[in-house]
Amino acid sequence: MDLKQTIVCVSAVATIAVGALAGCTSGKPVTYQSDFKYLWPGEVRNSMGRLADHIRRLDTLLGAGAVGPEQRERIIDNLRSMENIADSLGAGPEVTNHAFIDDHIDDFRADVRLAREEVEREPPAYYLAGRLAGSCTGCHVLR
Ligand code: HEC
Numbered sequence: 001m002d003l004k005q006t007i008v009c010v011s012a013v014a015t016i017a018v019g020a021l022a023g024c025t026s027g028k029p030v031t032y033q034s035d036f037k038y039l040w041p042g043e044v045r046n047s048m049g050r051l052a053d054h055i056r057r058l059d060t061l062l063g064a065g066a067v068g069p070e071q072r073e074r075i076i077d078n079l080r081s082m083e084n085i086a087d088s089l090g091a092g093p094e095v096t097n098h099a100f101i102d103d104h105i106d107d108f109r110a111d112v113r114l115a116r117e118e119v120e121r122e123p124p125a126y127y128l129a130g131r132l133a134g135s136c137t138g139c140h141v142l143r
Helices: 003-025 041-064 070-086 099-120
Strands: none
Touching: 041 070, 070 099
């Protein structure tokens, strides 16, 4: 085998390996290799810690009585960050090495988005944002 053939061969094996791995760990259909996302050890825990921080900040912002324009912006920022965290955990068509997360992250992502849209609306509403901790229980009971 010359070098070029070797490279083609190695990349074919890698493609099959990634496809098989994704196929084994999740019920989602594997359409493209690029839909697979590997979550490193610690990455989930780190993201969870950040989600918990955002929930705490939301509680503080919402618990302080009337929500002014500045608090409203900070609430929107918090929700956006939470959406980004959900994306980094494979929300959407991505399949990860955590089948359990794959099964629940889209619902969570959708809940955060609805909450943000409610806050961005005129006039804004904070009902869903205030209940967002309830969406964490889609995956686990909070300690
Ligand atoms: C899609 C599923 C899912 C959702 C939604 C989810 N979690 Fe988690 N959470 C997990 C998994 C899985 C672990 C275990 C991570 C580990 O130990 O590697 C975890 C662990 C945690 C931990 C412990 C982290 C540590 O340091 O051990 C906290 C705190 C946490 N989640 C908070 C939250 C909060 C707050 C929310 C909602 C804003 C939330 N989670 C939503 C799946 C989820």
